[in-house]
Amino acid sequence: MASSPYAIRLDQGLGAAAIARPEPEDVVVPIDDAGDGVTISPDGALQVEAADGSVIIEFNPQPDRGTASTDFDANLAEDIDDAALSRIAEDLLEGIEQDNQSRAEWLETRAQGIRLLGLKLEQPRSDAGNSSAPVEGMSTVRHPVLLEAATRFQANARGELLPSSGPVKVTDDLDQSGEEDQRAADLENGLNYYLTAVAKEYYPDTDRMLFMVGFGGCGFKKIYNCPLRRRPVSESVDAADIIVSNAATDMANAGRVTHQIKMRKSVLKRMQLVGAYRDVPLVSDPQPLDNAVEREKANVQGVEPASQGRPQDQDYTIYECYCELDIAGFEHEEKGKPTGLPLPYRVVIERDSRKILEIRRNWREDDPMFLAKPAFVKYPFIPGIGFYDIGLVHMLGNATAALTAAWREMLDAGMYANFPGGLIKKGATRQNTSDIRVPPGALAPVDVPMDQPIGDSIMPLPYKDVGTGLMALTENIAETAQRVGNIAEVSVGEGRQDAPVGTTLALIEQATKIMDAVHKRIHAAQAEEFQLLKECFRQNPEAFVNSVVAAGKGDWDEARFLAALDDADLVPMADPNTPSHMHRLMKAMAIKQLQSVSPQIYDGRAVDERVLHMIGVDDPESLFAPPAAPSGPPPEVMAKVADAALKSKAIDQKAQQAAQDAQIKAASSVQDNQAKMAQIASQERIAALNLAKEMVIHGSEPHAEDVLGNMPPQPGAPLSGFADGGAVDPPRQAPDGNWYVPDQSRPGKYLMVQ
Numbered sequence: 001m002a003s004s005p006y007a008i009r010l011d012q013g014l015g016a017a018a019i020a021r022p023e024p025e026d027v028v029v030p031i032d033d034a035g036d037g038v039t040i041s042p043d044g045a046l047q048v049e050a051a052d053g054s055v056i057i058e059f060n061p062q063p064d065r066g067t068a069s070t071d072f073d074a075n076l077a078e079d080i081d082d083a084a085l086s087r088i089a090e091d092l093l094e095g096i097e098q099d100n101q102s103r104a105e106w107l108e109t110r111a112q113g114i115r116l117l118g119l120k121l122e123q124p125r126s127d128a129g130n131s132s133a134p135v136e137g138m139s140t141v142r143h144p145v146l147l148e149a150a151t152r153f154q155a156n157a158r159g160e161l162l163p164s165s166g167p168v169k170v171t172d173d174l175d176q177s178g179e180e181d182q183r184a185a186d187l188e189n190g191l192n193y194y195l196t197a198v199a200k201e202y203y204p205d206t207d208r209m210l211f212m213v214g215f216g217g218c219g220f221k222k223i224y225n226c227p228l229r230r231r232p233v234s235e236s237v238d239a240a241d242i243i244v245s246n247a248a249t250d251m252a253n254a255g256r257v258t259h260q261i262k263m264r265k266s267v268l269k270r271m272q273l274v275g276a277y278r279d280v281p282l283v284s285d286p287q288p289l290d291n292a293v294e295r296e297k298a299n300v301q302g303v304e305p306a307s308q309g310r311p312q313d314q315d316y317t318i319y320e321c322y323c324e325l326d327i328a329g330f331e332h333e334e335k336g337k338p339t340g341l342p343l344p345y346r347v348v349i350e351r352d353s354r355k356i357l358e359i360r361r362n363w364r365e366d367d368p369m370f371l372a373k374p375a376f377v378k379y380p381f382i383p384g385i386g387f388y389d390i391g392l393v394h395m396l397g398n399a400t401a402a403l404t405a406a407w408r409e410m411l412d413a414g415m416y417a418n419f420p421g422g423l424i425k426k427g428a429t430r431q432n433t434s435d436i437r438v439p440p441g442a443l444a445p446v447d448v449p450m451d452q453p454i455g456d457s458i459m460p461l462p463y464k465d466v467g468t469g470l471m472a473l474t475e476n477i478a479e480t481a482q483r484v485g486n487i488a489e490v491s492v493g494e495g496r497q498d499a500p501v502g503t504t505l506a507l508i509e510q511a512t513k514i515m516d517a518v519h520k521r522i523h524a525a526q527a528e529e530f531q532l533l534k535e536c537f538r539q540n541p542e543a544f545v546n547s548v549v550a551a552g553k554g555d556w557d558e559a560r561f562l563a564a565l566d567d568a569d570l571v572p573m574a575d576p577n578t579p580s581h582m583h584r585l586m587k588a589m590a591i592k593q594l595q596s597v598s599p600q601i602y603d604g605r606a607v608d609e610r611v612l613h614m615i616g617v618d619d620p621e622s623l624f625a626p627p628a629a630p631s632g633p634p635p636e637v638m639a640k641v642a643d644a645a646l647k648s649k650a651i652d653q654k655a656q657q658a659a660q661d662a663q664i665k666a667a668s669s670v671q672d673n674q675a676k677m678a679q680i681a682s683q684e685r686i687a688a689l690n691l692a693k694e695m696v697i698h699g700s701e702p703h704a705e706d707v708l709g710n711m712p713p714q715p716g717a718p719l720s721g722f723a724d725g726g727a728v729d730p731p732r733q734a735p736d737g738n739w740y741v742p743d744q745s746r747p748g749k750y751l752m753v754q
Contacts, residue, residue: 076330076345076359077278084328085356089349092321096258102246106388110216110240111292113393116400117150117215118142119300139411143403145478146215146396149485153214153392153518158207160519160574161526166192168530169573187564190548190556198547202234209236213379213522217391221377221525222259223532227276228267231543232536234529237376239388240293248387251376259376261318262289268316268350277348277357285311286352317351322362322375332370344372374532379525381518392485399481406474410466422460486514516577523576530570538565588614 077085122140161167170188195202206221213219220237241260248254271277290305298305324342331338348358363370384390448457537544541558549556588611595602605624612620 072361072365074360075275075278076327076361077356080327080329080359086354088325088327088347088359089354089356092256092323092347092349093319093351093354095256095323096243096319096321099243099245099256099258103243103388107240107292109397110393111296113146113215113391113397114293114296114300116142116393116397116404117147117300118144118404119147120302139408139415141404141407141411143400143407143478145403145481145485146392146400149392149396149482150211150215153515154207154211156515157210157214157519157522161210161522161572162203162206163573165573166196167526167573168192168195169571170568171571183560183564184568186554186556187561187568190544190554191570193548193551193553194544197551199231199233205236209379210522212236212238213381214392216393217381217384217389219379221379221529222375223377223529223536224375225536225540225543227274228270230540231547232533232540234533240291242376244387246386250387251374251378254387255324257322257376259320259322260289261320262315263318264315268318272357278355280355280357282316282350282353282355286314286316286350288314289317318357319349319351321347321349322372323347324372327359341370343370346375377525377529377532380521383521396481396485399477399484402477403474403481406470406477410470410474413464413466416461416463417465420460420463422458519574520576523572523574526572526574527570530572534565534570538562 080088118141122142124139166188168188168191170184170191209219209221216239218239220239220242221234222237223232223234225231226233237259243258243260244251244254245256248257251257268277268282272279288305295305323345325345325347326332326340326342327345330343332341332343333339344362346358346360346362347356349356362372362375364373380389381392382390382395384394446454446458448454541561545556545558545561548554591607591614592611595604595607608624609620612623617623
């Protein structure tokens with residue numbers, strides 16, 4: 001018996017058995033997690049052998065609804081019967097076809113715009129069957145004003161949105177601690193490494209999308225976790241492959257959005273093997289996708305349309321439809337009763353076989369409102385009146401056609417003026433052809449009657465050269481188209497170095513107003529793209545951790561990475577207020593003009609460094625001349641010396657003031673001391689007289705030496721002298737506590753100070 005890739009899931013009850021369709025030759029399908037034997041009889045009955053030996057037969061087994069409802073992200077198509085799937089597929093395909101028909105004129109306009117780009121080389125007409133020119137020799141050149149506008153927008157947008165260091169900037173609302181700042185810096189470096197080195201398709205894919213944004217009016221990014229690449233992916237989707245209802249104005253209010261995918265057979269088979277799609281048989285020879293845009297793309301590239309290739313090389317056409325359905329068995333319920341509310345789902349259908357490959361829930365599991373998760377980000381050029389926005393093909397398409405016609409007329413007029421055709425008399429001709437081509441400096445023979453001048457038989461047509469009126473009209477149309485497409489050169493200051501700064505800023509604002517608005521729109525779209533990419537990383541953090549850690553771009557684990565995502569916001573590295581490099585140069589010029597007008601309030605070196613950074617110089621410091629060798633001390637030393645001198649001068653002034661105060665105080669003290677000493681001297685004289693009187697009376701004389709003994713001199717208050725001006729020794733204090741002063745009348749004798 002051949003092994004079957006299908007399995008039967010069996011819960012505790014028989015009604016909960018989920019049966020996958022077995023191949024015809026398979027009879028017994030074992031269950032890995034159950035010991036009971038399960039067989040399916042040829043008539044389709046389910047036989048289950050219980051552990052006690054009994055056999056239970058289910059003649060009409062029903063698919064299990066519990067498995068898909070338990071696994072929120074499961075493929076519900078595995079658990080819905082074929083009849084219900086067919087009804088869903090037919091209803092969706094009918095709606096998708098109607099949506100596609102409603103935009104047929106838009107597709108034709110897009111195809112004509114691709115033709116107006118003039119990317120295909122066309123030779124002037126040489127016969128009736130190889131050109132669209134109505135007459136032989138007519139020019140087929142096309143004016144490049146549309147191509148110039150689209151490529152210039154692409155270059156400016158790429159320079160701003162896709163810097164070489166990476167497109168992501170991380171902003172965090174945490175406090176300014178070193179650890180948290182370092183985590184934000186590591187996250188920014190890791191994400192930029194991921195988008196530039198791991199997801200190598202991101203830059204070229206986004207670059208290609210930016211061209212189509214400017215050309216057609218809008219582009220789309222699809223952000224999802226790819227089951228084959230096993231990592232988050234942000235890839236561009238051409239607007240022609242996004243099918244929506246003609247009544248929708250944006251992605252949010254569109255009831256049905258379909259992504260039309262051309263998928264190789266090998267890729268589809270891989271999607272089935274990894275379990276993303278149901279493994280069901282499909283048609284072997286799918287029909288190629290064919291519309292006006294696809295045909296014109298093939299024509300411009302110079303390749304055959306896909307419809308002319310080998311049948312075995314044709315790609316499958318997959319419709320990935322984001323819609324709202326009310327599926328039986330998975331209804332929306334309130335209080336246990338179905339409400340009939342259609343819920344958002346993602347349904348994948350193969351167009352030719354009309355079989356559903358996948359049905360998955362398209363809302364967050366914890367969302368009580370069951371709102372659809374966004375899968376696409378729209379990059380608008382100029383929002384229009386409908387879902388598809390206004391692009392350069394709409395703004396410049398008619399002008400490009402007019403300029404193309406004018407160019408062709410001028411070229412043809414010049415050619416016919418230099419090589420005019422004419423009329424030749426029918427009866428006068430004897431040569432076998434009327435195609436007479438005369439090379440420069442040569443003569444061509446013409447047979448005419450001998451009796452008639454050659455001028456009577458041949459008359460040139462009155463061709464005119466290009467007139468001044470047509471030239472002026474052509475220039476006017478070209479100037480208008482350049483102004484509308486914002487590709488005219490901006491004359492800032494009209495070449496004057498002394499142009500007022502206000503005038504320069506006004507010219508900058510006026511010249512870049514349209515492009516500045518477009519840049520703000522795509523900047524907001526890129527910010528939304530990074531938010532969806534952040535959600536994908538939440539679902540699959542190991543994709544980031546494994547790739548970044550393996551490259552040595554940070555020490556990450558899943559917990560630290562998820563914490564960093566929670567605390568940080570991902571925003572574009574681009575400045576939303578600077579739409580182009582030219583705009584940045586004009587800002588730098590305005591800054592330099594402000595510095596030149598008021599040099600006293602600006603640091604010239606700092607201004608020049610800022611300007612060099614703005615124009616993209618990586619290392620502006622290396623361009624500045626080294627400072628001249630100092631002839632004296634360095635400026636900082638001189639500043640310190642000057643500061644020290646000021647402080648020293650202040651100290652000297654304080655010292656002088658203190659000295660003056662001390663002198664005044666000392667003079668006052670001397671005067672006081674002199675008065676005191678005079679009083680003491682007077683008292684001493686009186687004491688001496690009294691002592692002499694006592695000596696006369698008693699005949700004895702006390703000596704101070706007996707009191708002082710051999711006591712060394714003690715410090716005391718200085719005395720300048722007695723009233724007679726004589727010098728005295730310092731006062732001395734005796735052990736008894738009394739103070740004595742020398743007796744001026746008796747050297748070596750002391751008098752006690754009372």
